[in-house]
Amino acid sequence: MKKQSARQLLLDATFEEVYTYGYAATSVDRILKKASVPKGSMYHYFGSKKALVLAMVEERLFPKMDEFFHFEKHKGCTVYESFRNTFAAMSRNRPLIEHGCPLYRLMVELSPVDKDFDKLLIEKYNQMHKGIAMLLKQGIDEKEFDESLDYLAFAAFMLSSVWGILSLSPSLSSPKVFISQSRFLLDELNRYRIY
Amino acid sequence: MKKQSARQLLLDATFEEVYTYGYAATSVDRILKKASVPKGSMYHYFGSKKALVLAMVEERLFPKMDEFFHFEKHKGCTVYESFRNTFAAMSRNRPLIEHGCPLYRLMVELSPVDKDFDKLLIEKYNQMHKGIAMLLKQGIDEKEFDESLDYLAFAAFMLSSVWGILSLSPSLSSPKVFISQSRFLLDELNRYRIY
């Protein structure tokens, strides 16, 4: 399928540019140059800069999120251990540690000023929140965690905290810092474990 | 001193525009219109858009931060209670809950791409981190908290988490959500209390 090649190149370049510079500071011309695609092609596939970036969010950013954040019970692990493993994997993910969470960065920039972006980004937020919450709930159901754990609230807290840590200035961010800070989340979760 | 009035109006308008739209999406012309100040005056006081915003950060945003985040031991309170009070006060601060932390939002947008902004914002980060850490340290010294509390790491975690919570999409943010999520930070701190 060579037919989609220009479209795919555009989405790839758009992800990189927006991840680096943010939405407002990204220019269509720079995307075209990076993708080596002429303007006519871009406006053939996408109606506007905004439409291009919205498509990029769905087709590049969301899948990338599923790669970064993997909240499922790992084989032969408790729920607690699964979170521990996931955090450890995140700390080893260079782009994530260095550039922060692409979804959250876009949310910080655009959610307050654009309801189309807000709606789309919140869809993914809800999905992730639900994923984490269900995993915590599973831990409660399987008597790993105490019933007093407010799994919905804690899932939201985990998301906020992790995004907060990841999206600090690159000068403040490193695998070690991520491990050190995320440990407090694990410790807090550990409070609810039943021995 | 009427002499400084145009300058002050510019800084006020710049804070509002940048807090709302971010740096890249803020235009000098809109600032001038909002402040009702002609262009000549602006370029008399400030050499460029960037210089204007850097001045705004120092003269408006930083003082605002000291207002929002008040990490000192409150009179007649334990350190734990002081944090609890500060969080409660933050949850009642409308602009903070609705628009997020202005420093963090700017850090997310600019730290990765502009070292002048990064340097300035990190200065404030370090100051706040130190303030929180010293307060925790005081709690350890006064036997309120166990020595095992890594006060530097926990102070960093608190900052990241609070910023993460505050700067979520406005659709996800509310006083209740802030209280519910920040409670986990207090619970975690509570683990280290000596009774």
Place this chain on the structure above:
DNA sequence: TTAGTATTAGACTTTTTAGTCTAGTGAAAG
């Protein structure tokens, strides 16, 4: 091969951007 559609190409337009320039105004000091 050919007709028809999808894609490419990039010059062009319009709007907006940051920033410049020069003439003027007003207050304060001599």
Place this chain on the structure above:
DNA sequence: CTTTCACTAGACTAAAAAGTCTAATACTAA
């Protein structure tokens, strides 16, 4: 009163922005 200088005023410029347009080209199916 007058000189001086900080400040005002906004028209102007140049660059960059998003988006349009038309003609050429490459596929694809008949």
